Amino acid sequence: MHKTSLFLTLLLSATAFANTDTLQTKSKITDVTVFFSGAQITRNAHLQTTKGKHLLILNQLPSEINPQSIQVAGIENCVILSVKHQLEYPNQNKKEVEETEIQKQIDAQELKIKEIKNKQNVFELEEKILLDNSSLKKKDDGTAIADIKLAADFYRVRLNEIKQGKLNLSTELESANKKIQEFYTKLNELTSKKHRTYSKILITLECEKDINAIIQISYYISSAGWTPYYDFRVEEITLPLVIVYNANVYQSSGESWNNIKMKLSTQNPSLTGTKPELNAWYLERKNFNDNMPSNHEPGALKGKVYDFKTNEGLPFANVSVYKGDELVASGATDVDGLYTIKPIKPGKYSVKTSYVGYQSTKINNTQISPAQITFLDIKMNSQDVRLDEVLILDYKTPLVYPSSEGRSINQNAIKGAHAEDTQYYIDGIKIRSDVNGGTDKDESRSGIEISNFISNSIKTSVTNLEYVIEIPYTIPSDGEDYSIKIKEASVPVNYVYHAVPKLETDVFLTAEITNWASLNFLQGKSNIYYQGTYTGESILNPNQATDTLTVSLGRDRNIIVKREGKKEVNDKIFLGNNIKEVVGWNIIIKNNKNTKIRIMVEDQFPITEKKSIEIFHLEYSNAKLDDKTGKLTWDLSMEPNEKKEIGYKYFVKYPRNMNLMME
CATH class of the missing domain: 1.10.287 (Helix Hairpins)
Structure with missing residues (x-):
């Protein structure tokens, strides 16, 4: 009886399998939502089949797909019975x-x-x-x-x-x-x-009738991301501040994103959405705070693979990053032998390189640091040795790290752009120019003029902001940063100069932006340009609970500030066991600009924690004094080419046995 039941079960299974038609179909990426870390990929596949049960297989997908993130949109007149994920390991012995x-x-x-x-x-x-x-x-008779x-x-x-x-x-x-x-x-x-490991998705479905439709699949990968950055441009302090919104987008999933619709999201799916919990705090115990933030921001590996003898770059060399025996990330060199692999979690790794006709290499103990690029150039020997032999080395930190600064603009190196774009390199970053050579202006916000370099819209929710890029883009799978210029905002601001002559002779320009929440700023690097000249960079931090956002715009050497000691005041008098020392300073400000300015000048009185030391404020010419810190602030308005002089004076009484630094 038992044998009969087993036979019937096997027979039914075989019949069910025979009745399931296996279909292999190609799919194409259509939409990508890029997060600060990671991306959600949406792809379409054409499904044309008959009534009945079918197994649909999608091959050669990125190996890093998170199986829990796979979603398959429903198809009319079809029931999705199951969705499975499998890895396809390479058969290196099989030759095509x-x-x-x-x-x-x-x-x-x-x-x-x-x-x-x-x-x-x-x-x-x-x-x-x-x-x-x-x-x-020569013969005897001659030749x-x-x-x-x-x-x-x-x-x-x-x-x-x-x-x-x-x-x-x-x-x-x-x-x-x-x-x-x-x-x-x-x-x-x-x-x-x-040599790549791929994923495949197996979808079992049952169709009520013949189907000719598009099936949509989405999933999450970790090897992509984007970072915002801004250009702050000041022509004159009488004109609005011009803010250019940019995004650096990268991906190294193993397949190029060709002409895809893209969203840039501020969400980070790799972070937990659960609030942290406080545990009981016992003073007599050692406490380990599991909720303390740690720096797990990923790093990157970058370098060149080249021939040991000729120093020529080797194109399409395989570079793989291993943690023990586990493959963590991989990439291939470009036509010049250059490679970039990111993101990689901080830690120590082995880097393996292979190239047909060359001896494979393995470099151990390669350190990847948080939010930094590790540079690793790899030399390979040609086929004078056995192909199965692997050269094993230890990673050595280079004495000088290569820098992308100072690279010239290369307008011939155009790749990964929209069909109507041009693209060039500045400081090692690929830049795309305006689409169609023009902008779309939006003056809906009071006093703020928005110019869209590409067609985009903004979607906001309680916890997320999205830029919807409505023009198709191409992002190659090379780990490089591709810069997208999104839009430009012309913002009315209050320009204020700041000077701290005790510490710095230069004067710094800032912009005070009111009602800045409508500008949807994100934290990121900002490049500062003054009258068309690059003057430096700063960090934009919008995480402030104030109505006014202050942005640093760099130095302006057209404002001169000079600090000098008052010789007629500075004096030291010995009074019994005490010393009375009088100190005074003059600060001279000269506005060499042809416009009116507002400038905040800061200095300070000394403060003390000892009762034996007495400090008396004699003069500080209408400055605002903070009694707790001794900080002095002058808020001055100056006409073009105007010169002003301010100052302060104090004396200190202290025991003769003390040696105080009065400045």
Whole structure:
């Protein structure tokens, strides 16, 4: 009875499997929502099938897909029975037809090289024989002039033929070697894909009737992200502040995002959405706060893979990052041998590099630091050693880290752009210009003029802000930052200068922005431009509970501030066991601009914690005094080319046995 039941179960399973039609279909990325860390990918696949149960397989998807994040949109007249995720590990021993053909061409060129070298050896031998027998031996009756001429003609003609033959063979040899290198490049491009681990999604569905529809699948990956940054541009302090909104977008998922619709979201799905809990705090115990924030911001690995002998970059070399035996991240070099792999969690890793025709390398103890780039250049030896041999090295910190500063603009290096964009490099960052050469203006906010460089809209919720980029974009899978210029805002601000002459002789310009919440600022780096000149950078921090946001705009050397001691005041008097010391300072401000300015000047009185020391404020010329800190602040309005002088004076009484620094 038991055997009969088992037989029936197996028979029914086999029948069910036989009735399930397996379909493999290609899918295409259509939409991407990029978070500060990670991205949600949406892709479409065409489903054309008949009534019944079917198994739909989507192959060659990124290996890092989070299985819990996979979602499949419902299809009319179909029931989704199950959704499964599997990893497809590479079969490195299986050779594709294209690989075999390329290898045949490499073998043919190597055979040709051997034939060329054989001919070169024959020419070398013939040349040696001719030269060894080139001297004519004199006979008793002398050598006839005709014989000498005949021999000379022979040697000249034959040696010229040999030299020309050797030259032709050298050219052929160089050409054959170049072809082999080209074939190896193609072969590495194929094997770089072959070495990857992919995901596949298996969808079991049952259709009530014949179906011809689009099925939509979405999932989350970690190897992407974006960071906001801003350009603050000041032409004159009588004009509004121009703020340019930019985004650096990167991804290294293993497949390019070609002409996709993109959203930039401020959400971070990698962070928990659960509020932290306070545990009981016992003074007599050691307490470990599990909720203390730690710096887990990912880093990046960047460098070049090149030939040890020629120093030429190796294109399509595989660079893989391992934690023990686990593959953490991987990438391939570009046509110049350059690579970028990010994001990578902080820690120590092994970096393995492989390239067909070269000895593989493994570099241990490569340190990835939080929010930093680790630079690692990799030298590879050509195929003079066994291919299965791996060169193992330890990572060494370079004495000088390469910097992207000072790179010239390269308008020929255009990749990853919208079809109607141009793109160029500044400071190692790819920049895209305005779409269609124009902007869309929005003057809906009072006093604020918005110019959209690309068609976009903003969606806000309680915890999230999204920029919806409505023009398709292409972001290659190379880990590089692709800069998208989103929009420009012309904002009325109050320009205020600040000076602290005790610490710094330069004057700093700030902009006070009121009602700034409507500008939807995010925390990020800001580049400062004054009258078209780059003057530095600062950090924009909108996490302030104030109605006015103050933004630092750098130095302005058209305002002169000078601090001088009052010689007629500074005096030291000995009174018994005490010393009375009088100190005074003058501050001179000169406005060399042709516009009126407001300037805040700061200085300070000393303060003390000792009762034996007495401080008396004698004069501070209408400055605002903070009694707790001793800070003095002058709020001044100055006309063009106006000069003002302010000052303060105090005396200190202290015991003679003390040695105080009065400045």
